[in-house]
Amino acid sequence: MAPTIAILPEPTDVLAAAVADGGGSVGPLADADGVVWLDSGPLPDELPGRVRWVQLPAAGVERWVGSLPDGPVVTSMAGAFAQPVAEHTLGLVLAGLHRIADSARAREWDDQLRERTRSIEGRTVAIVGAGGIGRALMAMLAPLGAHVIAVTRRGNPVDGAQETLPADRTGEARARADVVVLAAPATPGAPPLIGADELERMPDGAWLVNVGRGTLVDTDALVRALEAGRLGGAALDVTEPEPLPDGHPLWSRPDVLITPHVATAPEAELRHAAERIRANVERFARGEELLGVVDRDAGY
């Protein structure tokens, strides 16, 4: 029988169609077997006991993870936006090496700019986190001729990476990287992956690109490292704090590019969210394992 799925706070046509395509029927919360939650605020205080599944609207679920209902399986959008986020990440990597932010800010032709640009061909890109975003990025880097080092928890070889290293050898990957890409989830309460020591051991001219979570980087340490002038720069789609406050030193640095958490374009987000919801309703209806199940202990 088709499961009843409540889309809250309000169903949209696209997502109602996704539920129907997945074999569900859209209904009110009181009758719901599953809940698709679209709001960035907290879940309803009380979910009916028959609700066995809650789909959250974001890939990162820090804001909900401390107050999840006990009964149902909870799924995030983890991996659903991998393709658009990887696309934006590639844009940041190329913007960094090609000094596109310098060009964007210029108001006159700069004959010297070319001397500061670098090609990614033959360069080493360390990708910390080989989930969906990391793997999509690897596929995009292949035709560019980059050498990819994937860093994963256990270091099992990742397709699309020339090398894979386990998390406890992150430092080795970082020390060889022309570009370090952070595409890992944040674990609540964990210290930043990239602090003063880590920045110090990056090669001269290297770029730091963060599309994971702002808390992965010690922002003050990054400012100090950039001030020391040895790094190439930083391209950040996420910051800590976020939003980055007016007047923060990162705003005025020529070697910093900040995109305001825009990695997933709205139409891409809607398309990929609908596809994830369709896929999860289908799995839910068949009693199969859902995509993006939140690990309450790990916090993501």
Place this chain on the structure above:
Amino acid sequence: MAPTIAILPEPTDVLAAAVADGGGSVGPLADADGVVWLDSGPLPDELPGRVRWVQLPAAGVERWVGSLPDGPVVTSMAGAFAQPVAEHTLGLVLAGLHRIADSARAREWDDQLRERTRSIEGRTVAIVGAGGIGRALMAMLAPLGAHVIAVTRRGNPVDGAQETLPADRTGEARARADVVVLAAPATPGAPPLIGADELERMPDGAWLVNVGRGTLVDTDALVRALEAGRLGGAALDVTEPEPLPDGHPLWSRPDVLITPHVATAPEAELRHAAERIRANVERFARGEELLGVVDRDAGY
């Protein structure tokens, strides 16, 4: 017997090694069978009669084409820098759709910016010119999920393009394109490929990306089209005039990104130029057809 190759005005270690790797021997102009010319200025007035080949240092040869010596075969670097130029082009395409120039110019967090971004996935990119740059770009666009329309002189199918159209149907490609990339050589004296009419028939929100030659676009018409506010914007690595003069209206437009003819990073240029010289010396020594032979009538 190894041909003697003069590297002028002065040999460099890297290029002397490339000549040797190709089976040539570096020598003075008086003994030369071939000349590798490294300067952006005119060729020597008189080349010895035994010189049967001249290698020019650039992909575009407008500055030399009117005064080429009669005897020798002349080759350009056409295609040699295809990979780095395509890489920069991809950076411009992503910078355009993801509004990276807006972010680079911002001095505060813009919550509204994401609404203006677009993903390239599923979008149509028309690439005018399916030479080396165009084909390298197609390979880079494949993992991004773009739909590529190649526009070539005769319209013979191009690997890596979902569709290929002949030059006389450029308008059709342009009218369907979310991004129009100009990666064609300039023909001296030809009118711009993109003028007022062509800009008018581009779709709402479309981006124009030019990495070919500035003369491919009617700059005044582009300014007027952008002022009308219907296009997404323009990302230009080449301009007409070039350098773009201080105070030109394109400098201050928020929907314009100008990179000052930097598509080939210096180390990439040197690496690819050396590889092309090596390959051509080898072909010259064997009496094979050279790469990048200049068509004196076509002017490129």
